[in-house]
Amino acid sequence: xxxxxxxxxxxxxxxxxxxxxxxxxxxxxxxxxxxxxxxxxxxxxxxxxxxxxxxxxxxxxxxxxxxxxxxxxxxxxxxxxxxxxxxxxxxxxxxxxxxxxxxxxxxxxxx
Amino acid sequence: xxxxxxxxxxxxxxxxxxxxxxxxxxxxxxxxxxxxxxxxxxxxxxxxxxxxxxxxxxxxxxxxxxxxxxxxxxxxxxxxxxxxxxxxxxxxxxxxxxxxxxxxxxxxxxxxx
Numbered sequence: 001x002x003x004x005x006x007x008x009x010x011x012x013x014x015x016x017x018x019x020x021x022x023x024x025x026x027x028x029x030x031x032x033x034x035x036x037x038x039x040x041x042x043x044x045x046x047x048x049x050x051x052x053x054x055x056x057x058x059x060x061x062x063x064x065x066x067x068x069x070x071x072x073x074x075x076x077x078x079x080x081x082x083x084x085x086x087x088x089x090x091x092x093x094x095x096x097x098x099x100x101x102x103x104x105x106x107x108x109x110x111x
Numbered sequence: 112x113x114x115x116x117x118x119x120x121x122x123x124x125x126x127x128x129x130x131x132x133x134x135x136x137x138x139x140x141x142x143x144x145x146x147x148x149x150x151x152x153x154x155x156x157x158x159x160x161x162x163x164x165x166x167x168x169x170x171x172x173x174x175x176x177x178x179x180x181x182x183x184x185x186x187x188x189x190x191x192x193x194x195x196x197x198x199x200x201x202x203x204x205x206x207x208x209x210x211x212x213x214x215x216x217x218x219x220x221x222x223x224x
Contacts, residue, residue, distance in 0.1 A: 034212070043201055043215040044154070088153065098169070099144070099213060103153040 003027060004091050006102035014110050019076040021105050023089030026070070032092035033065055033072045037085045038104070044088055048074060079109045113138045117202050117216035124192055125224050132187045132219050134202030142205045143185040144169070144213065145177065147198040154201065160185055192223040 007022045032051055036044035050056045050063040050072065062075040072091075076083055089102040115136045124130055136143065144159040156169030160179040174196055176188040189196060199220050203213040
């Protein structure tokens with residue numbers, strides 16, 4: 001079983017819609033969770049971090065964490081063409097020094 | 112400007128010819144890491160370092176070496192590159208271990224013929 005799994009893409013959404021990305025992880029003691037955005041040919045950039053159960057909102061992005069279900073998600077509201085990218089879920093796998101990434105979900109926002 | 116700098120950005124080499132990819136950060140970060148990214152496999156950690164002279168293997172360390180003689184530098188060494196090491200490589204650094212928010216370099220695209 002992979003340590004971090006993301007829903008397979010690609011995901012295509014119309015402009016203005018909500019894009020929903022899901023991620024599950026295998027390590028029960030993981031404490032830190034991240035979403036990175038990666039444009040084609042570029043390096044990953046952090047867009048959200050979440051450490052406790054519940055929702056965390058930042059602009060059009062909302063991260064949701066459920067540690068009991070070992071599940072973290074990212075919602076992109078009012079999707080824009082500039083949101084077209086690959087989104088990587090990353091989980092801090094114990095011990096603290098390892099960050100494990102999912103394979104990524106590619107999102108395309110149709111104008 | 113806070114940044115992680117990798118060099119070179121692009122490299123084409125031949126099997127067996129030793130090479131080094133340099134990584135430098137100007138944020139005084141303790142933690143540095145190397146990843147490779149391959150289609151469908153995401154980012155996989157090669158090696159990481161928690162501080163000067165402290166390094167350890169990640170998920171895919173075979174065929175790679177690293178050193179951390181100074182806090183700011185963390186070079187990746189391929190002693191005898193092989194075609195299966197053709198990949199996109201990223202160096203990353205972070206200030207703390209607990210939160211582990213990592214900042215990535217621009218990447219090095221390596222082709223081994």
